[in-house]
Amino acid sequence: MLCGSLLLMSACAMDESPGRRPPPAPPGVTATAGSATSVHVMWNLASGEPEIAGYEVYRGRTKVKDVPGGAHMVDITRLRPSTTYVFTVRARGTAGDLGPPSAEVRATTPAAGAADRRAPTRPGRLAGKAVGGKAAQLSWGPSTDDRDVASYDILQGDSKIHSVGGEQTAAVVTGLRPGTEYSFTVRARDAADNVSPVSRAVRLTTAPGEDDGRGTEPTGFRAGTRRTDGAYSIELSWLPPRVDGVITEYEIQLDGRRATTLVWGGTPPRDRATYSFYVGREPGVAYRVRIRAKLPDGTWGGFSAERTVTTGR
Known part of the structure:
Protein backbone atom coordinates (compact mmCIF):
# COMPACT_ATOMS: atom_id res chain seq x y z
CA MET A 1 0.00 0.00 0.00
CA LEU A 2 1.19 3.51 -0.79
CA CYS A 3 0.05 6.61 1.09
CA GLY A 4 0.52 10.17 -0.16
CA SER A 5 -0.52 13.68 0.81
CA LEU A 6 -0.72 16.52 -1.75
CA LEU A 7 -0.59 20.04 -0.35
CA LEU A 8 -3.78 20.29 1.80
CA MET A 9 -5.31 17.15 0.36
CA SER A 10 -4.67 13.77 2.00
CA ALA A 11 -4.95 10.40 0.31
CA CYS A 12 -4.80 8.53 3.62
CA ALA A 13 -5.48 9.60 7.17
CA MET A 14 -4.91 8.24 10.64
CA ASP A 15 -7.15 8.65 13.68
CA GLU A 16 -5.43 10.53 16.46
CA SER A 17 -6.60 10.19 20.05
CA PRO A 18 -6.27 13.23 22.30
CA GLY A 19 -3.26 13.42 24.58
CA ARG A 20 0.07 11.72 24.19
CA ARG A 21 0.72 9.76 21.00
CA PRO A 22 2.87 6.61 20.90
CA PRO A 23 5.77 6.40 18.42
CA PRO A 24 5.10 4.94 14.96
CA ALA A 25 6.12 1.44 13.99
CA PRO A 26 9.69 1.40 12.60
CA PRO A 27 9.60 0.92 8.80
CA GLY A 28 11.99 -0.99 6.55
CA VAL A 29 12.89 -3.82 8.96
CA THR A 30 15.20 -6.50 7.51
CA ALA A 31 16.94 -9.54 9.01
CA THR A 32 19.98 -11.35 7.58
CA ALA A 33 21.82 -14.33 9.04
CA GLY A 34 25.37 -13.37 10.04
CA SER A 35 26.44 -16.88 11.06
CA ALA A 36 24.88 -20.15 12.21
CA THR A 37 24.15 -18.54 15.58
CA SER A 38 23.52 -14.85 14.79
CA VAL A 39 21.18 -12.61 12.78
CA HIS A 40 21.71 -8.95 11.84
CA VAL A 41 18.47 -6.95 12.24
CA MET A 42 18.20 -3.50 10.65
CA TRP A 43 15.41 -0.92 10.40
CA ASN A 44 14.76 2.67 9.36
CA LEU A 45 14.84 5.24 12.14
CA ALA A 46 11.33 6.35 13.10
CA SER A 47 10.96 10.12 12.68
CA GLY A 48 8.54 12.83 13.70
CA GLU A 49 6.75 13.17 17.02
CA PRO A 50 7.20 11.98 19.67
CA GLU A 51 10.97 11.89 20.00
CA ILE A 52 12.37 8.34 20.00
CA ALA A 53 14.35 7.30 23.08
CA GLY A 54 15.10 3.73 22.02
CA TYR A 55 14.01 0.59 20.23
CA GLU A 56 13.05 -2.88 21.48
CA VAL A 57 13.85 -5.89 19.29
CA TYR A 58 11.73 -9.02 19.67
CA ARG A 59 12.35 -12.62 18.63
CA GLY A 60 8.85 -13.95 18.37
CA ARG A 61 7.14 -12.52 21.46
CA THR A 62 10.35 -12.34 23.51
CA LYS A 63 12.24 -9.06 23.83
CA VAL A 64 15.90 -9.79 23.13
CA LYS A 65 17.55 -6.36 22.75
CA ASP A 66 17.22 -2.74 23.85
CA VAL A 67 18.82 -0.33 21.35
CA PRO A 68 19.45 3.45 21.76
CA GLY A 69 17.24 5.80 19.77
CA GLY A 70 20.08 6.87 17.48
CA ALA A 71 20.87 3.29 16.33
CA HIS A 72 19.03 1.33 13.66
CA MET A 73 20.71 -2.08 13.60
CA VAL A 74 21.77 -4.80 16.03
CA ASP A 75 23.14 -8.37 16.05
CA ILE A 76 21.02 -11.03 17.75
CA THR A 77 23.33 -13.81 18.97
CA ARG A 78 23.14 -17.22 20.71
CA LEU A 79 20.72 -18.58 18.13
CA ARG A 80 20.43 -22.15 16.85
CA PRO A 81 21.80 -23.28 13.47
CA SER A 82 19.38 -24.25 10.69
CA THR A 83 16.50 -22.42 12.38
CA THR A 84 14.03 -19.83 11.12
CA TYR A 85 13.40 -16.88 13.42
CA VAL A 86 10.79 -14.11 13.32
CA PHE A 87 11.76 -10.59 14.43
CA THR A 88 9.87 -7.35 15.06
CA VAL A 89 10.97 -3.93 16.33
CA ARG A 90 9.09 -1.40 18.49
CA ALA A 91 9.99 2.25 19.11
CA ARG A 92 9.89 3.73 22.62
CA GLY A 93 9.21 7.45 23.16
CA THR A 94 10.99 9.63 25.71
CA ALA A 95 7.89 9.36 27.95
CA GLY A 96 8.21 5.58 27.94
CA ASP A 97 5.32 4.90 25.57
CA LEU A 98 5.84 1.90 23.27
CA GLY A 99 4.66 2.10 19.69
CA PRO A 100 3.14 -0.78 17.71
CA PRO A 101 5.38 -3.59 16.43
CA SER A 102 6.89 -3.38 12.97
CA ALA A 103 6.06 -5.81 10.23
CA GLU A 104 7.47 -9.28 10.92
CA VAL A 105 10.68 -10.31 9.15
CA ARG A 106 12.18 -13.79 8.98
CA ALA A 107 15.75 -15.07 8.79
CA THR A 108 17.08 -18.62 8.68
CA THR A 109 20.47 -19.40 10.18
CA PRO A 110 22.70 -21.72 8.11
CA ALA A 111 23.91 -25.12 9.26
CA ALA A 112 26.92 -24.97 11.56
CA GLY A 113 28.94 -27.81 10.04
CA ALA A 114 31.21 -30.14 11.95
CA ALA A 115 34.30 -28.86 13.76
CA ASP A 116 34.94 -25.88 11.50
CA ARG A 117 37.85 -23.98 13.00
CA ARG A 118 39.29 -22.41 9.84
CA ALA A 119 38.58 -18.71 9.43
CA PRO A 120 37.90 -17.08 6.05
CA THR A 121 40.73 -15.30 4.30
CA ARG A 122 41.23 -11.57 4.70
CA PRO A 123 38.92 -9.57 2.38
CA GLY A 124 40.62 -8.19 -0.72
CA ARG A 125 41.62 -4.58 -1.24
CA LEU A 126 39.08 -2.25 0.35
CA ALA A 127 38.19 0.85 -1.64
CA GLY A 128 35.95 3.70 -0.60
CA LYS A 129 34.83 7.19 -1.48
CA ALA A 130 32.79 9.86 0.26
CA VAL A 131 29.50 10.75 -1.41
CA GLY A 132 28.60 14.20 -0.18
CA GLY A 133 28.84 15.01 3.50
CA LYS A 134 26.91 12.14 5.11
CA ALA A 135 27.62 8.92 3.20
CA ALA A 136 30.42 6.67 1.95
CA GLN A 137 30.52 3.89 -0.63
CA LEU A 138 32.75 0.89 0.18
CA SER A 139 33.74 -2.12 -1.93
CA TRP A 140 36.19 -4.98 -1.39
CA GLY A 141 37.47 -8.21 -2.85
CA PRO A 142 35.69 -11.40 -1.70
CA SER A 143 37.10 -13.66 0.99
CA THR A 144 37.32 -17.44 0.58
CA ASP A 145 36.47 -20.14 3.10
CA ASP A 146 36.66 -23.93 3.23
CA ARG A 147 32.85 -23.85 3.58
CA ASP A 148 31.17 -20.53 2.77
CA VAL A 149 31.47 -16.92 3.81
CA ALA A 150 28.26 -16.15 5.73
CA SER A 151 28.64 -12.38 6.13
CA TYR A 152 30.96 -9.38 6.19
CA ASP A 153 31.32 -6.98 9.11
CA ILE A 154 31.99 -3.30 8.37
CA LEU A 155 34.00 -1.57 11.10
CA GLN A 156 34.46 2.14 11.73
CA GLY A 157 37.64 2.38 13.74
CA ASP A 158 37.37 -0.53 16.19
CA SER A 159 33.55 -0.61 16.26
CA LYS A 160 31.34 -2.82 14.12
CA ILE A 161 28.71 -0.60 12.51
CA HIS A 162 27.07 -2.86 9.93
CA SER A 163 26.88 -6.35 8.45
CA VAL A 164 26.02 -7.57 4.95
CA GLY A 165 25.48 -11.03 3.48
CA GLY A 166 28.38 -13.18 2.36
CA GLU A 167 27.46 -12.77 -1.32
CA GLN A 168 27.77 -8.98 -1.07
CA THR A 169 31.09 -7.15 -1.57
CA ALA A 170 29.89 -3.54 -1.37
CA ALA A 171 28.07 -1.37 1.13
CA VAL A 172 26.82 2.19 1.56
CA VAL A 173 27.38 3.73 5.00
CA THR A 174 25.08 6.65 5.82
CA GLY A 175 24.61 8.89 8.85
CA LEU A 176 28.16 10.33 8.74
CA ARG A 177 29.10 13.89 9.69
CA PRO A 178 30.14 16.46 7.06
CA GLY A 179 33.80 17.48 7.01
CA THR A 180 34.94 14.48 9.09
CA GLU A 181 37.71 11.93 8.49
CA TYR A 182 36.75 8.26 8.85
CA SER A 183 38.64 4.96 8.80
CA PHE A 184 36.83 1.78 7.69
CA THR A 185 37.84 -1.89 7.59
CA VAL A 186 36.00 -5.09 6.65
CA ARG A 187 36.24 -8.65 7.96
CA ALA A 188 34.61 -11.90 6.83
CA ARG A 189 32.67 -14.34 9.02
CA ASP A 190 31.67 -17.96 8.32
CA ALA A 191 28.73 -19.96 9.64
CA ALA A 192 30.77 -21.23 12.60
CA ASP A 193 31.53 -17.61 13.62
CA ASN A 194 35.17 -17.86 12.62
CA VAL A 195 36.34 -14.33 11.78
CA SER A 196 38.99 -13.36 9.22
CA PRO A 197 41.72 -10.77 9.80
CA VAL A 198 40.49 -7.28 9.00
CA SER A 199 41.19 -5.76 5.62
CA ARG A 200 43.56 -2.89 5.17
CA ALA A 201 41.92 0.33 6.25
CA VAL A 202 40.53 2.88 3.85
CA ARG A 203 40.47 6.49 5.02
CA LEU A 204 38.22 9.15 3.58
CA THR A 205 36.87 12.57 4.48
CA THR A 206 33.27 13.60 3.94
CA ALA A 207 32.51 16.88 2.17
CA PRO A 208 32.45 19.92 4.48
CA GLY A 209 29.48 22.16 5.18
CA GLU A 210 25.96 21.43 4.00
CA ASP A 211 25.43 17.96 2.59
CA ASP A 212 24.34 17.86 -1.05
CA GLY A 213 23.25 14.23 -0.92
CA ARG A 214 25.48 13.07 -3.78
CA GLY A 215 25.25 9.33 -4.29
CA THR A 216 21.97 9.01 -2.36
CA GLU A 217 19.56 10.49 -4.91
CA PRO A 218 16.94 8.51 -6.91
Whole structure:
Protein backbone atom coordinates (compact mmCIF):
# COMPACT_ATOMS: atom_id res chain seq x y z
CA MET A 1 0.00 0.00 0.00
CA LEU A 2 1.19 3.51 -0.79
CA CYS A 3 0.05 6.61 1.09
CA GLY A 4 0.52 10.17 -0.16
CA SER A 5 -0.52 13.68 0.81
CA LEU A 6 -0.72 16.52 -1.75
CA LEU A 7 -0.59 20.04 -0.35
CA LEU A 8 -3.78 20.29 1.80
CA MET A 9 -5.31 17.15 0.36
CA SER A 10 -4.67 13.77 2.00
CA ALA A 11 -4.95 10.40 0.31
CA CYS A 12 -4.80 8.53 3.62
CA ALA A 13 -5.48 9.60 7.17
CA MET A 14 -4.91 8.24 10.64
CA ASP A 15 -7.15 8.65 13.68
CA GLU A 16 -5.43 10.53 16.46
CA SER A 17 -6.60 10.19 20.05
CA PRO A 18 -6.27 13.23 22.30
CA GLY A 19 -3.26 13.42 24.58
CA ARG A 20 0.07 11.72 24.19
CA ARG A 21 0.72 9.76 21.00
CA PRO A 22 2.87 6.61 20.90
CA PRO A 23 5.77 6.40 18.42
CA PRO A 24 5.10 4.94 14.96
CA ALA A 25 6.12 1.44 13.99
CA PRO A 26 9.69 1.40 12.60
CA PRO A 27 9.60 0.92 8.80
CA GLY A 28 11.99 -0.99 6.55
CA VAL A 29 12.89 -3.82 8.96
CA THR A 30 15.20 -6.50 7.51
CA ALA A 31 16.94 -9.54 9.01
CA THR A 32 19.98 -11.35 7.58
CA ALA A 33 21.82 -14.33 9.04
CA GLY A 34 25.37 -13.37 10.04
CA SER A 35 26.44 -16.88 11.06
CA ALA A 36 24.88 -20.15 12.21
CA THR A 37 24.15 -18.54 15.58
CA SER A 38 23.52 -14.85 14.79
CA VAL A 39 21.18 -12.61 12.78
CA HIS A 40 21.71 -8.95 11.84
CA VAL A 41 18.47 -6.95 12.24
CA MET A 42 18.20 -3.50 10.65
CA TRP A 43 15.41 -0.92 10.40
CA ASN A 44 14.76 2.67 9.36
CA LEU A 45 14.84 5.24 12.14
CA ALA A 46 11.33 6.35 13.10
CA SER A 47 10.96 10.12 12.68
CA GLY A 48 8.54 12.83 13.70
CA GLU A 49 6.75 13.17 17.02
CA PRO A 50 7.20 11.98 19.67
CA GLU A 51 10.97 11.89 20.00
CA ILE A 52 12.37 8.34 20.00
CA ALA A 53 14.35 7.30 23.08
CA GLY A 54 15.10 3.73 22.02
CA TYR A 55 14.01 0.59 20.23
CA GLU A 56 13.05 -2.88 21.48
CA VAL A 57 13.85 -5.89 19.29
CA TYR A 58 11.73 -9.02 19.67
CA ARG A 59 12.35 -12.62 18.63
CA GLY A 60 8.85 -13.95 18.37
CA ARG A 61 7.14 -12.52 21.46
CA THR A 62 10.35 -12.34 23.51
CA LYS A 63 12.24 -9.06 23.83
CA VAL A 64 15.90 -9.79 23.13
CA LYS A 65 17.55 -6.36 22.75
CA ASP A 66 17.22 -2.74 23.85
CA VAL A 67 18.82 -0.33 21.35
CA PRO A 68 19.45 3.45 21.76
CA GLY A 69 17.24 5.80 19.77
CA GLY A 70 20.08 6.87 17.48
CA ALA A 71 20.87 3.29 16.33
CA HIS A 72 19.03 1.33 13.66
CA MET A 73 20.71 -2.08 13.60
CA VAL A 74 21.77 -4.80 16.03
CA ASP A 75 23.14 -8.37 16.05
CA ILE A 76 21.02 -11.03 17.75
CA THR A 77 23.33 -13.81 18.97
CA ARG A 78 23.14 -17.22 20.71
CA LEU A 79 20.72 -18.58 18.13
CA ARG A 80 20.43 -22.15 16.85
CA PRO A 81 21.80 -23.28 13.47
CA SER A 82 19.38 -24.25 10.69
CA THR A 83 16.50 -22.42 12.38
CA THR A 84 14.03 -19.83 11.12
CA TYR A 85 13.40 -16.88 13.42
CA VAL A 86 10.79 -14.11 13.32
CA PHE A 87 11.76 -10.59 14.43
CA THR A 88 9.87 -7.35 15.06
CA VAL A 89 10.97 -3.93 16.33
CA ARG A 90 9.09 -1.40 18.49
CA ALA A 91 9.99 2.25 19.11
CA ARG A 92 9.89 3.73 22.62
CA GLY A 93 9.21 7.45 23.16
CA THR A 94 10.99 9.63 25.71
CA ALA A 95 7.89 9.36 27.95
CA GLY A 96 8.21 5.58 27.94
CA ASP A 97 5.32 4.90 25.57
CA LEU A 98 5.84 1.90 23.27
CA GLY A 99 4.66 2.10 19.69
CA PRO A 100 3.14 -0.78 17.71
CA PRO A 101 5.38 -3.59 16.43
CA SER A 102 6.89 -3.38 12.97
CA ALA A 103 6.06 -5.81 10.23
CA GLU A 104 7.47 -9.28 10.92
CA VAL A 105 10.68 -10.31 9.15
CA ARG A 106 12.18 -13.79 8.98
CA ALA A 107 15.75 -15.07 8.79
CA THR A 108 17.08 -18.62 8.68
CA THR A 109 20.47 -19.40 10.18
CA PRO A 110 22.70 -21.72 8.11
CA ALA A 111 23.91 -25.12 9.26
CA ALA A 112 26.92 -24.97 11.56
CA GLY A 113 28.94 -27.81 10.04
CA ALA A 114 31.21 -30.14 11.95
CA ALA A 115 34.30 -28.86 13.76
CA ASP A 116 34.94 -25.88 11.50
CA ARG A 117 37.85 -23.98 13.00
CA ARG A 118 39.29 -22.41 9.84
CA ALA A 119 38.58 -18.71 9.43
CA PRO A 120 37.90 -17.08 6.05
CA THR A 121 40.73 -15.30 4.30
CA ARG A 122 41.23 -11.57 4.70
CA PRO A 123 38.92 -9.57 2.38
CA GLY A 124 40.62 -8.19 -0.72
CA ARG A 125 41.62 -4.58 -1.24
CA LEU A 126 39.08 -2.25 0.35
CA ALA A 127 38.19 0.85 -1.64
CA GLY A 128 35.95 3.70 -0.60
CA LYS A 129 34.83 7.19 -1.48
CA ALA A 130 32.79 9.86 0.26
CA VAL A 131 29.50 10.75 -1.41
CA GLY A 132 28.60 14.20 -0.18
CA GLY A 133 28.84 15.01 3.50
CA LYS A 134 26.91 12.14 5.11
CA ALA A 135 27.62 8.92 3.20
CA ALA A 136 30.42 6.67 1.95
CA GLN A 137 30.52 3.89 -0.63
CA LEU A 138 32.75 0.89 0.18
CA SER A 139 33.74 -2.12 -1.93
CA TRP A 140 36.19 -4.98 -1.39
CA GLY A 141 37.47 -8.21 -2.85
CA PRO A 142 35.69 -11.40 -1.70
CA SER A 143 37.10 -13.66 0.99
CA THR A 144 37.32 -17.44 0.58
CA ASP A 145 36.47 -20.14 3.10
CA ASP A 146 36.66 -23.93 3.23
CA ARG A 147 32.85 -23.85 3.58
CA ASP A 148 31.17 -20.53 2.77
CA VAL A 149 31.47 -16.92 3.81
CA ALA A 150 28.26 -16.15 5.73
CA SER A 151 28.64 -12.38 6.13
CA TYR A 152 30.96 -9.38 6.19
CA ASP A 153 31.32 -6.98 9.11
CA ILE A 154 31.99 -3.30 8.37
CA LEU A 155 34.00 -1.57 11.10
CA GLN A 156 34.46 2.14 11.73
CA GLY A 157 37.64 2.38 13.74
CA ASP A 158 37.37 -0.53 16.19
CA SER A 159 33.55 -0.61 16.26
CA LYS A 160 31.34 -2.82 14.12
CA ILE A 161 28.71 -0.60 12.51
CA HIS A 162 27.07 -2.86 9.93
CA SER A 163 26.88 -6.35 8.45
CA VAL A 164 26.02 -7.57 4.95
CA GLY A 165 25.48 -11.03 3.48
CA GLY A 166 28.38 -13.18 2.36
CA GLU A 167 27.46 -12.77 -1.32
CA GLN A 168 27.77 -8.98 -1.07
CA THR A 169 31.09 -7.15 -1.57
CA ALA A 170 29.89 -3.54 -1.37
CA ALA A 171 28.07 -1.37 1.13
CA VAL A 172 26.82 2.19 1.56
CA VAL A 173 27.38 3.73 5.00
CA THR A 174 25.08 6.65 5.82
CA GLY A 175 24.61 8.89 8.85
CA LEU A 176 28.16 10.33 8.74
CA ARG A 177 29.10 13.89 9.69
CA PRO A 178 30.14 16.46 7.06
CA GLY A 179 33.80 17.48 7.01
CA THR A 180 34.94 14.48 9.09
CA GLU A 181 37.71 11.93 8.49
CA TYR A 182 36.75 8.26 8.85
CA SER A 183 38.64 4.96 8.80
CA PHE A 184 36.83 1.78 7.69
CA THR A 185 37.84 -1.89 7.59
CA VAL A 186 36.00 -5.09 6.65
CA ARG A 187 36.24 -8.65 7.96
CA ALA A 188 34.61 -11.90 6.83
CA ARG A 189 32.67 -14.34 9.02
CA ASP A 190 31.67 -17.96 8.32
CA ALA A 191 28.73 -19.96 9.64
CA ALA A 192 30.77 -21.23 12.60
CA ASP A 193 31.53 -17.61 13.62
CA ASN A 194 35.17 -17.86 12.62
CA VAL A 195 36.34 -14.33 11.78
CA SER A 196 38.99 -13.36 9.22
CA PRO A 197 41.72 -10.77 9.80
CA VAL A 198 40.49 -7.28 9.00
CA SER A 199 41.19 -5.76 5.62
CA ARG A 200 43.56 -2.89 5.17
CA ALA A 201 41.92 0.33 6.25
CA VAL A 202 40.53 2.88 3.85
CA ARG A 203 40.47 6.49 5.02
CA LEU A 204 38.22 9.15 3.58
CA THR A 205 36.87 12.57 4.48
CA THR A 206 33.27 13.60 3.94
CA ALA A 207 32.51 16.88 2.17
CA PRO A 208 32.45 19.92 4.48
CA GLY A 209 29.48 22.16 5.18
CA GLU A 210 25.96 21.43 4.00
CA ASP A 211 25.43 17.96 2.59
CA ASP A 212 24.34 17.86 -1.05
CA GLY A 213 23.25 14.23 -0.92
CA ARG A 214 25.48 13.07 -3.78
CA GLY A 215 25.25 9.33 -4.29
CA THR A 216 21.97 9.01 -2.36
CA GLU A 217 19.56 10.49 -4.91
CA PRO A 218 16.94 8.51 -6.91
CA THR A 219 18.18 7.87 -10.45
CA GLY A 220 16.52 7.30 -13.82
CA PHE A 221 13.85 9.86 -12.86
CA ARG A 222 11.08 10.27 -15.43
CA ALA A 223 8.02 12.52 -15.40
CA GLY A 224 5.01 13.01 -17.68
CA THR A 225 1.34 14.03 -17.54
CA ARG A 226 -1.89 12.15 -18.12
CA ARG A 227 -5.49 13.30 -18.63
CA THR A 228 -8.32 11.21 -17.20
CA ASP A 229 -11.98 12.33 -17.06
CA GLY A 230 -10.97 15.93 -17.72
CA ALA A 231 -8.37 16.05 -14.92
CA TYR A 232 -4.58 15.98 -15.17
CA SER A 233 -2.13 13.95 -13.11
CA ILE A 234 1.67 13.83 -13.06
CA GLU A 235 3.11 10.36 -13.68
CA LEU A 236 6.50 9.62 -12.13
CA SER A 237 8.95 6.72 -12.15
CA TRP A 238 12.44 6.30 -10.68
CA LEU A 239 15.05 3.90 -9.37
CA PRO A 240 15.54 3.96 -5.56
CA PRO A 241 18.99 5.07 -4.33
CA ARG A 242 21.51 2.32 -3.61
CA VAL A 243 21.75 2.09 0.18
CA ASP A 244 21.92 -0.74 2.69
CA GLY A 245 18.38 -0.96 3.94
CA VAL A 246 14.89 -0.35 2.60
CA ILE A 247 13.58 3.00 1.32
CA THR A 248 10.00 3.43 2.58
CA GLU A 249 9.43 7.19 2.25
CA TYR A 250 9.88 9.82 -0.47
CA GLU A 251 9.25 13.54 -0.80
CA ILE A 252 8.13 15.05 -4.13
CA GLN A 253 8.64 18.76 -4.81
CA LEU A 254 6.75 20.85 -7.34
CA ASP A 255 8.33 24.18 -8.30
CA GLY A 256 10.72 23.98 -5.35
CA ARG A 257 8.04 23.31 -2.72
CA ARG A 258 7.01 20.04 -1.08
CA ALA A 259 3.87 18.72 -2.74
CA THR A 260 3.60 15.08 -1.71
CA THR A 261 5.03 12.70 0.85
CA LEU A 262 4.87 9.03 -0.14
CA VAL A 263 4.97 6.26 2.46
CA TRP A 264 4.86 2.61 1.44
CA GLY A 265 2.73 0.60 3.87
CA GLY A 266 3.55 -2.70 2.18
CA THR A 267 6.77 -3.94 0.60
CA PRO A 268 8.55 -1.00 -1.09
CA PRO A 269 9.92 -1.60 -4.59
CA ARG A 270 13.65 -2.23 -4.85
CA ASP A 271 13.65 -1.74 -8.61
CA ARG A 272 11.77 0.91 -10.61
CA ALA A 273 9.04 2.64 -8.60
CA THR A 274 6.03 4.52 -9.98
CA TYR A 275 3.56 7.05 -8.60
CA SER A 276 0.98 9.51 -9.94
CA PHE A 277 -0.93 12.37 -8.33
CA TYR A 278 -3.66 14.88 -9.31
CA VAL A 279 -2.66 18.46 -10.20
CA GLY A 280 -5.87 20.04 -11.63
CA ARG A 281 -7.99 20.48 -14.76
CA GLU A 282 -6.25 23.40 -16.47
CA PRO A 283 -4.20 22.59 -19.62
CA GLY A 284 -0.92 24.30 -20.47
CA VAL A 285 0.35 24.54 -16.87
CA ALA A 286 4.08 23.81 -16.48
CA TYR A 287 5.54 22.19 -13.36
CA ARG A 288 9.12 21.53 -12.24
CA VAL A 289 9.29 18.26 -10.33
CA ARG A 290 11.96 16.33 -8.43
CA ILE A 291 12.07 13.64 -5.73
CA ARG A 292 14.24 12.54 -2.80
CA ALA A 293 14.26 9.54 -0.44
CA LYS A 294 14.41 9.27 3.32
CA LEU A 295 17.40 7.03 4.07
CA PRO A 296 17.36 4.18 6.64
CA ASP A 297 19.29 6.35 9.13
CA GLY A 298 16.44 8.90 9.15
CA THR A 299 18.18 11.58 7.04
CA TRP A 300 17.04 12.82 3.64
CA GLY A 301 19.07 11.81 0.61
CA GLY A 302 19.85 14.01 -2.37
CA PHE A 303 17.28 15.20 -4.88
CA SER A 304 16.88 13.55 -8.25
CA ALA A 305 17.40 15.46 -11.46
CA GLU A 306 14.63 18.01 -11.99
CA ARG A 307 12.11 17.46 -14.82
CA THR A 308 9.65 19.93 -16.36
CA VAL A 309 6.20 18.76 -17.46
CA THR A 310 3.22 20.63 -18.94
CA THR A 311 -0.41 19.54 -18.66
CA GLY A 312 -2.08 18.79 -21.96
CA ARG A 313 1.18 18.00 -23.80
